Amino acid sequence: MTRRVRRSVSGHYAGAISRAAAAAIDGLLIAGLYTLGVAGFGYLLDMFTSTSLTGDRSTLLGIAAFAIWAFSYVFISLAITGRTIGKGLTGLRVVRADGTAPGVRTMFVRTLVFPLSVIFFGIGLLLIVVQREHRSVHDLIAKTCVVYDWGDRSAEMPGPLSDFLNRAQSDSPQP
Template identity: 50%
Template sequence: MTVTPRLRVTGHYAGVISRAASAVLDVVIVLVSYTAIAAGIDMLARAITGESLLGELSGPAPLLALAVWAFLYTATGLTIAGRTPGKGIVGLRVVAADGSTLSGRRALWRTLALPVSALPAGLGFLGILVQREHRALHDLITNTAVVYDWGDRVAELPGPLSAFLARSAGAEYTARPPSTEQR
């Protein structure tokens, strides 16, 4: 009976589903936090001045404020940790294309280039589907990539998937007992 270790995915390019999941999480976090901040500021303004700062919620001002908040959220997360909170939840990190740590300047440029991928009807995101490295247009422009990274804990494929891949390659796989070592 041979024991084949689980296949590791840390450092591999992130796929379509994980990138989409992190994007959805980031959009939800940005919208909820923006709404909470705007409501808090409005409540404070009404307590002090008796008038609402929000007033009419149409026009360019609320959209501009949301865009600025989304920019700050993304740029700050990428600059400090190489990931936004949504990417962190999914286990993704943005790195330079050569695998090195993302610099603050590159994080800022990547954040500025992100709308370029979305503007032409989202066509800039097609690279995630068709490229081997799953890089969108903004990744190509800024020479970055998104990879799996769970920090100190090594990301591994689930046992059944590792077993399937081992069988496909012609190797025998036996699940190993749970590890007692600290990670």
């Protein structure tokens, strides 16, 4: 009987499903926390000044405030820990293309150019599916990539997948 070796996924490029799940979690957090913040600020403003946040000019102000909040959430999270809450929950981390930890400037550029991946119906995000390293336009510009990183916890591929990869590795000719 052969001993089953389970391969670790830490350090491998993150796929589209994992990245989409992380983005969905972050999107819900960004929208939810923004909504709570605006509601709390509106309540305090009304209580102390008897003024309301609604009006003709509030829409543009609201869009600008939301964009600043979303940028701040992503940039500060990435600059401090290399991941957002969504990425942390799904076991992902942003690293430089060479695998080293990125600096604050790199994370700023990555966050700033993220809209380039989304405009034109998300064509820039399609690179995650078709490119070998699963890097999108904002990853390519910032010279970053997203990898699985579970820290001290071990995250392993399921047994059948590990078995397949182990067989494929033992069948391939060694140089």
